[in-house]
Amino acid sequence: MKKFFLSCIIILTPMSVTYAYEKNRIFLTTSFWYKPIPTNVSLHPNSYNYVQEFLRQKKAYFNLVNINTSTYTSPIYYSTLSTPKVNVREWDCQKKGFSDPGLKTQWTGVPIPSNALPSKGTDAEMTVYHAPTDTLYEFWRMRKTYGVWEACWGGRMQGTHNNQGIFPPLYGATATRLPFIGGQITAEELSLGEIKHAIGISLVDAERHTIFSWPAMRSDGWNPYNVKNRIPEGLRFRLDPTVNVDALPMSRxxxxxxxxxxxxxxxxxxxxxxxxxxxxxxxxYTLVGKPDPYPALFNYKPSYEVLNGFPWSRLQFLPMNYRVQ
Structure with missing residues (x-):
């Protein structure tokens, strides 16, 4: 939910790569995740200052933008009608002193593959998508205790193909209720050479939690001293479309x-x-017998070097609550 980790060509037939690529497109075809941003869109009036704030954070926190591949990023498991169903119980990792009755309902009869494992790291994220019922499950700080699955938070989204790609009120593992499956990149996309959706990104410093932008529905931002130009969670931004990416000194x-x-x-x-x-x-990938695809896809560079050469100074921030028309 809040971390990063410095982690460091999958060989598949074109048909299998394309199938895996499409498996993650589970929301409305008109979802904000999948709609291209027009080249002539109006920018946020504070776009310049937000770019400077982004550059400040990048320099202050390790001077990199990392791609999490093994820790603090969610595995996604695709269950079937034959997948055994289990109940997942809530555990109070945040010492709230109470449990949420909604989670008990949502996490009853969850089809979790028997070999599933959560992400490494303290956030221990995990995602399950059950195509036969068009249902998505997310878990934060997922673990097995004496053979019983339990998680600290998360949620269930039913009817995903009729959903914009936002969890119902209160639920979801990210700070904003935006699901991992919408904004994570995949090995299949990198293998095919195209990502056809918006990409989720995590910052270190964000505007206070009461200020956020659609599609975010909540925030864990913290700005007690009201530092100017802190960027709200949910805000969207892009790389200037006039940049000639092919000419950049970047990895594939x-x-x-x-x-x-x-x-x-x-x-x-x-x-x-x-x-x-x-x-x-x-x-x-590895739990279904495939090799780790990322070293070859990253040309054997460490994950924190893959985006070297990205012209971050050419970012453009979009208006609050921006929606593609």
Missing amino acids: AGKIIAKAAQRYGFVIWDKAGAISIRAQNVTS
């Missing part, structure tokens, strides 16, 4: 991400220890 994967940043942009969905985006957790 970096250029694929940069082109998606021009066409679909980023959306701020969480906080982290450094600015970071999420790639679908490697466990999604």
Whole structure:
């Protein structure tokens, strides 16, 4: 929910790559996740200052933008009609002193594959999508205790193909109620050479939690001293579409991400220890017998070097509550 980790060509047939690529497109076809941003869109009146704030954070926190692949990013498991159903109980990792009755209902009879594992790291994220019922489950700080699954928070989204890609009120594992499956990049996308959705991004410092922008429905931002130009969670931004990405001194994967940043942009969905985006957790692949796809896709660069050469100074922030018309 709030972290990053410095983690470091999947060989598939074109048909299998395309199938896996489409499996994550589970929301309305008109969802904000999938709609390109017009090139001539009006920008946020404070766009310049937000760019400077982004650059400040990048420099202050390790001077990088990381791609999380094994820790602090969610594996996604695709369950079937034959997947055994289990109840997931809530555990009070935040010492609230009470449980949520809504989670008990949502987490009854969850089809979790028997070999599923949550992400490494303290956030221990996990996602399950059940296509037969068009239902998405998310878990934060997921663990197994004496053979019983339990999580600290998360939620269930029913009828995902009729949903914009936002969890119901109160629920979801990210700070903003925006689901991992919408904004994570995948090995299949990098293999095919195109990302066709907005990319979720985490900042370190965000505007206070009472100020956020659609599509975010909540925030964990913290700005007790009212520092100017802190960026609200949910705000969308893109790479200037006039940048010639092919001419940039970037890795192949970096250029694929940069082109998606021009066409679909980023959306701020969480906080982290450094600015970071999420790639679908490697466990999604290794637990079904595939090799870790990311080293080859990243040309054997560390994950924090893949976006080297990205022209972050050419970002453009969009207006509050921006929606593609």
